[in-house]
Amino acid sequence: MQPRNMSMSGVVDLAAVKAAGEAKAKAEQARAEAARQGGGGAVSPATLVFDTDEAGFERDVLQLSTEVPVVIDFWAEWCEPCKQLTPLLERLVSEYNGRFVLAKIDVDANQMLMQQFGIQGIPAVFAVVAGQALPLFQGAAPEAQIRATLDQLIQVGEERFGLTGLAVDADAADAGEDLAAAAAPAGPYDALLEAAVQALDAGDFAGAVQAYKNVLSDDPGNTEAKLGLAQAELLGRVRDLDPQQVRKDAAEKPADVAAQIAAADLDLVGGHVEDAFGRLVETVRRTAGEDRDAARLRLLELFDVVGADDPRVTAARSALARVLF
Numbered sequence: 226m227q228p229r230n231m232s233m234s235g236v237v238d239l240a241a242v243k244a245a246g247e248a249k250a251k252a253e254q255a256r257a258e259a260a261r262q263g264g265g266g267a268v269s270p271a272t273l274v275f276d277t278d279e280a281g282f283e284r285d286v287l288q289l290s291t292e293v294p295v296v297i298d299f300w301a302e303w304c305e306p307c308k309q310l311t312p313l314l315e316r317l318v319s320e321y322n323g324r325f326v327l328a329k330i331d332v333d334a335n336q337m338l339m340q341q342f343g344i345q346g347i348p349a350v351f352a353v354v355a356g357q358a359l360p361l362f363q364g365a366a367p368e369a370q371i372r373a374t375l376d377q378l379i380q381v382g383e384e385r386f387g388l389t390g391l392a393v394d395a396d397a398a399d400a401g402e403d404l405a406a407a408a409a410p411a412g413p414y415d416a417l418l419e420a421a422v423q424a425l426d427a428g429d430f431a432g433a434v435q436a437y438k439n440v441l442s443d444d445p446g447n448t449e450a451k452l453g454l455a456q457a458e459l460l461g462r463v464r465d466l467d468p469q470q471v472r473k474d475a476a477e478k479p480a481d482v483a484a485q486i487a488a489a490d491l492d493l494v495g496g497h498v499e500d501a502f503g504r505l506v507e508t509v510r511r512t513a514g515e516d517r518d519a520a521r522l523r524l525l526e527l528f529d530v531v532g533a534d535d536p537r538v539t540a541a542r543s544a545l546a547r548v549l550f
Contacts (some may be wrong), residue, residue, distance in 0.1 A: 266392035273318045274327045279335050283542035284533070286328050288525065289548075290353040293390045294325040294382040296361070296375070298473075299339065299349040301332050306365045307348045313368060314350070317375065323391040324379045325352075341547065352378050355386045356521060356549070421453055430461035454531035462488050482508060482516040486523045493527055501527055502541035510548040521545070 277285040286295050298314055300307035311329065318327045332339045332347055342351055342358065350361040361374055380386035421436035437454035440447050468491055474481065475488035485508045493500035505524040509517055524545060528538045 228367070233477050267322070267392035268292050270319060270322075270393055270395060272326075273393070274315050274329070277328045277330060279337050279543070280539075282338060282546055286353050287356050287546070289326065290357075291355055291388075292536075293323070294378050295353045295386055296325050296327050296378070297351045297353065298327060298329045298343075299332050299342070299344055299347050299351070300329060301347055304347050305406075310348045310350075310365060311432055313371065317371065321375065321379070321390075323393040325375065325382075325390065338546075354378070354382050354388065358549070392518065418449060418453070421450075421457070425453075425457060425460070428464075430464065433457040434461065451529060452532060458526070459490060459494065459530050462487075463494050467493065480511070482512060482520055486520060489523065489527065493530060498531060498535075500543075502537065503542070506541060506544045506548060510547065520547070 239456045241295070245389070260407055273446045275285065286491060287299065289295055296314065296318075298307075298311055300311055318325065330338055332344065341348070344363075346363060348365070352359045352361055359378070362371070364376075379390075382390075417436055417440050421433045421440075424430070424432035424436060434454060434457045437450045440450035441454065444450070466487060471491055474484040477485050485504055489501040489504045492498075492504065502524065505520050505527070508520040509524065511512070512520060524541070530537050
């Protein structure tokens with residue numbers, strides 16, 4: 226089968242990050258700081274290649290794609306061309322040193338993902354950038370063509386979405402560490418976390434947000450701070466809303482994305498978790514461009530409020546993947 230060349234024409238319409246220049250500058254600064262500190266906060270080279278499946282797709286691919294382009298290799302054990310392509314992609318991941326990561330999906334074990342991506346044959350290679358899927362090529366391809374495709378993908382990620390990739394620490398001791406938890410906690414944060422809780426109790430949501438951000442600036446993987454920040458931001462958003470008016474607007478203006486997002490916030494604060502998730506999944510399904518991205522990002526924020534282990538989050542993630550792909 227002849228490879229199908231990647232087309233970046235659809236990327237022009239993706240609106241994942243408005244302030245791409247600012248995001249790019251921040252990402253480059255983070256990479257430079259990690260390098261200056263001798264790899265602090267960097268990931269192990271071994272974490273740049275990983276297997277994923279339907280259950281972990283939201284976490285492993287969609288969320289990670291907001292930090293770095295994720296290349297997806299659809300393969301199967303019986304596929305001879307796959308056995309030639311996959312090692313090549315793995316070698317290029319190492320060579321590109323964090324500019325993209327490689328997720329491998331066994332199509333025999335993940336038929337739903339294969340259908341959602343519309344794959345007719347393997348090997349098939351896609352990319353996800355800022356939550357948006359792009360076809361790269363299908364079938365075997367010369368290395369020179371694959372390199373050119375990756376270069377174009379990385380350029381798009383940098384220029385349009387501010388994604389400059391991940392800092393890689395070649396000397397990382399734990400080759401199996403999770404990408405999302407690559408940086409070890411720098412120390413105890415009891416005082417800052419307690420200050421955040423006190424601010425929440427006092428209704429000082431801005432103060433709580435800042436306190437949690439202070440923790441996360443030093444320890445990005447701090448689970449308690451992530452959850453607290455998501456909750457504080459949510460409470461801050463709904464504090465001045467008129468619930469009756471918000472629900473009236475949402476009912477009368479189903480195409481108004483801002484109205485649906487505000488109603489979803491109120492749903493969650495009121496304990497109607499499934500309603501909040503369902504409203505935003507449906508909004509993602511019905512919209513495109515900036516509107517779709519706004520609804521998707523708010524849904525991911527609400528996932529953080531509830532917690533990744535909650536079964537309602539797991540179900541909503543699956544529903545989101547279905548409407549996205």
